[in-house]
Structure formats: structure tokens, C-alpha cells
Amino acid sequence: MHADDLFQRHARELNGYLCRRLNSPEQAADLCHEVYLRLRRLDPQPAEALTNPRAFLFRIARNLLIDHLRQQRSRPVTVPLGDPHLDLESSAPTPESAASSAQAVDGLRTALTDLPDHVRQALLWNRLDGVSQREIGERLGVSERMAGKYIARALAHCRALVAALVVIVVVAAALPWSLWTADARTGAGERRTLTLADGSRVILNGRSAINIDITDQRRRVEVVRGEALFQVAKDPDHPFLVRAGDARVRVTGTRFEVRRRDGTVRLTVAEGSVRAGDGHRHRSLRAGQQVHWRRGRLGEVETVDAAATLAWARGRLVFRDRPLGELLAELRPYHPDRLVLLNNELADRRVSGTFAADQPEAVLSALTQTLPVRALRLPGMVLLY
Numbered sequence: 511m512h513a514d515d516l517f518q519r520h521a522r523e524l525n526g527y528l529c530r531r532l533n534s535p536e537q538a539a540d541l542c543h544e545v546y547l548r549l550r551r552l553d554p555q556p557a558e559a560l561t562n563p564r565a566f567l568f569r570i571a572r573n574l575l576i577d578h579l580r581q582q583r584s585r586p587v588t589v590p591l592g593d594p595h596l597d598l599e600s601s602a603p604t605p606e607s608a609a610s611s612a613q614a615v616d617g618l619r620t621a622l623t624d625l626p627d628h629v630r631q632a633l634l635w636n637r638l639d640g641v642s643q644r645e646i647g648e649r650l651g652v653s654e655r656m657a658g659k660y661i662a663r664a665l666a667h668c669r670a671l672v673a674a675l676v677v678i679v680v681v682a683a684a685l686p687w688s689l690w691t692a693d694a695r696t697g698a699g700e701r702r703t704l705t706l707a708d709g710s711r712v713i714l715n716g717r718s719a720i721n722i723d724i725t726d727q728r729r730r731v732e733v734v735r736g737e738a739l740f741q742v743a744k745d746p747d748h749p750f751l752v753r754a755g756d757a758r759v760r761v762t763g764t765r766f767e768v769r770r771r772d773g774t775v776r777l778t779v780a781e782g783s784v785r786a787g788d789g790h791r792h793r794s795l796r797a798g799q800q801v802h803w804r805r806g807r808l809g810e811v812e813t814v815d816a817a818a819t820l821a822w823a824r825g826r827l828v829f830r831d832r833p834l835g836e837l838l839a840e841l842r843p844y845h846p847d848r849l850v851l852l853n854n855e856l857a858d859r860r861v862s863g864t865f866a867a868d869q870p871e872a873v874l875s876a877l878t879q880t881l882p883v884r885a886l887r888l889p890g891m892v893l894l895y
Contacts, residue, residue: 716843756806
């Protein structure tokens with residue numbers, strides 16, 4: 511039995527076990543990733559080589575858990591493998607349920623956007639601000655009864671769409687497998703620097719993941735999610751290739767960033783020159799230039815302030831007259847919760863400023879104090895309206 515098959519078969523059970531032991535879904539996910547990497551290095555090939563493959567997998571997990579607890583100076587330092595609670599039933603969130611919750615939040619945002627402005631506003635006033643139906647009717651110039659109908663209509667629409675999306679994601683088994691099996695990844699607010707086998711360096715932003723394939727004959731990296739800033743060691747005989755979906759980047763030695771989020775890929779060049787393509791079109795970029803792939807299609811080259819764009823690598827977020835919606839998108843890799851903006855008009859408000867990336871709550875506090883924005887904190891998410 512190969513490592514991938516063994517891990518995938520027991521991934522949900524393993525995550526539930528670690529969640530119960532660590533009381534932290536984020537730490538459990540990280541430790542699951544470490545278990546996978548350890549298993550892949552060992553890679554027990556034939557099934558006959560192991561009398562109990564599941565026990566072998568959980569022995570690896572137990573040893574890594576013990577090491578983790580020791581590093582955290584926690585107790586107990588021994589974890590029995592024969593845990594009577596080691597079953598599939600768990601109150602801790604599994605990767606599937608976490609994905610479902612994320613999809614539900616996106617569904618809620620889509621549902622609210624689809625509503626007419628007056629219906630959406632009635633719901634937000636009533637459920638977020640606690641405004642009575644009578645006052646809502648006065649604000650909208652309708653009767654109290656009509657205001658109640660607006661609210662009921664909005665609730666029914668949101669519930670139906672969110673429920674449908676949750677069913678779809680469960681049926682599709684939305685386990686983020688490509689993220690779980692990535693060679694290197696980061697959690698919310700984490701920034702990580704890697705030195706590759708060829709001497710190149712990569713800085714990963716929060717909530718990012720890459721796959722690495724560096725040998726004597728080839729140099730390839732895949733950006734699975736997030737931002738990766740590359741400082742490529744020069745080697746004219748072996749081009750450095752980066753893939754992110756349909757996006758292709760080719761260099762021999764330079765400094766550039768590849769960002770992959772929300773179905774869009776962005777390339778920003780800080781030093782040297784870069785060749786970008788999508789399989790049909792190609793562009794040459796130099797320092798201070800940027801290009802986007804949208805729906806897999808390569809766009810036009812733009813001139814940008816590369817230092818401001820890549821300030822995240824120094825722990826800063828720099829915004830100069832940019833929409834609030836873009837600021838929140840840039841803040842999401844650093845905040846542990848989902849950030850959901852419910853007001854499309856606010857998304858277009860222009861903002862400027864320099865913020866510390868490791869203080870996302872301070873950024874939200876500054877926004878609520880300087881803009882007509884309110885924040886409602888719920889488990890796992892922050893609603894801004």
C-alpha cells in the first residue's frame with residue numbers, strides 16, 4: 511500500500527484524533543501534514559510489509575504528537591495508541607466540515623449580493639443592527655408589514671442558497687487534498703522562508719502552499735495557493751519554471767512574486783526579467799511590471815510599485831488609494847477567521863495606509879474607527895457592513 515493511499519484512507523480519522531488531543535483544528539491540520547510527509551519518506555510499498563497499516567500510520571502520528579507536546583512543554587508526554595475514543599465520530603471539525611463552512615460563508619455573501627438593495631438593507635438593519643420592523647419601514651418608506659416581508663424574503667433566499675451549496679460541497683467531497691499534500695505550506699499569519707536545493711530562496715505568505723521539484727536536471731515549483739516570493743539562483747543551463755494553474759513563468763535568475771488566490775494568478779517582478787505565458791500567449795516582463803491570469807488567460811503587462819506590492823515579505827501591508835475590498839483580500843492570509851464584506855458600496859471605498867501584517871485586528875479596528883464600517887464577530891468569521 512502506497513503512502514498516499516494509506517494516508518487518504520485514514521485522513522479524516524487521523525485529523526479527528528489530533529483535533530481532540532490538541533484542541534486546535536489549525537495545529538491538527540499542520541500535524542496531519544507532518545504525518546503525511548513522514549509517511550511519504552518512509553513509503554511502505556507492499557501491503558504485505560505491514561501487518562497493520564493503520565496502526566503504522568497512527569504510530570507515526572503518536573510519535574509526532576509526543577514531540578509536539580514536548581516542544582510546547584505540555585503534558586501528558588505519552589499518548590496511548592489504543593485510545594478508546596479513536597473513532598470517526600468527533601465534535602472537532604474535520605477538513606470536510608471546515609470546507610463546508612467556508613463554502614457556506616461564500617454562499618451567504620453571494621446570496622446577499624443577489625438580493626435587491628432594499629431587501630438586503632432591511633435584513634442587515636434587522637439582524638445586525640437590531641432595528642425594528644416599524645423603523646425599517648419608516649426608513650424605506652413602506653409599511654411595517656412590508657418591511658417584515660422583505661426580511662422574510664431575504665432569510666428564505668439566503669437559507670435556500672447556503673443549504674444548496676453545502677450539499678454540493680459535501681457531495682463533491684471538498685477535501686482540500688492539494689493543500690494537504692503540498693510540500694510546504696503556511697497557516698494564517700505565518701510567514702516562512704525556504705532555501706531550495708539549487709540555492710534559490712522562497713518566502714511564503716500566510717495561507718500559502720507550494721510543491722517543489724528541484725533536481726540536478728530540472729527546477730520546477732508549483733504554487734498551489736497564496737503568495738510565493740522567489741529569489742532564483744542563476745543557472746542559464748537550467749531555467750527555473752513556476753506553474754500556478756494555467757499560468758507559466760520561466761526565468762534563469764531573478765526576483766519575482768507569484769500569487770494564486772480566488773481563481774486569479776498574479777506575477778510581479780522585483781528584479782531582472784521574466785517570461786510569462788498561458789500556453790498560447792507570452793509576455794516578457796522586467797522589474798516594476800505586473801501581469802494577471804484570469805480564467806487561465808494571460809492579460810496585459812502593467813507598471814506597478816513592486817516595493818509596495820511585495821511589502822508583505824517584510825511584514826507590512828502598503829495601500830495607496832486602493833479599494834477597501836482589495837485591502838480585506840490582502841488581510842485574509844493573516845486573520846484566523848473568514849473576513850466577509852456585506853456592503854458592495856463599501857468595497858469600492860478608497861483607502862491608503864501602511865499596516866503591520868501581524869496585527870490584523872488592529873487593522874480592522876482602524877477601519878471601523880476611520881470609515882463607516884461596523885464589524886460583527888461570529889465563530890470563525892467577521893462580518894463587515
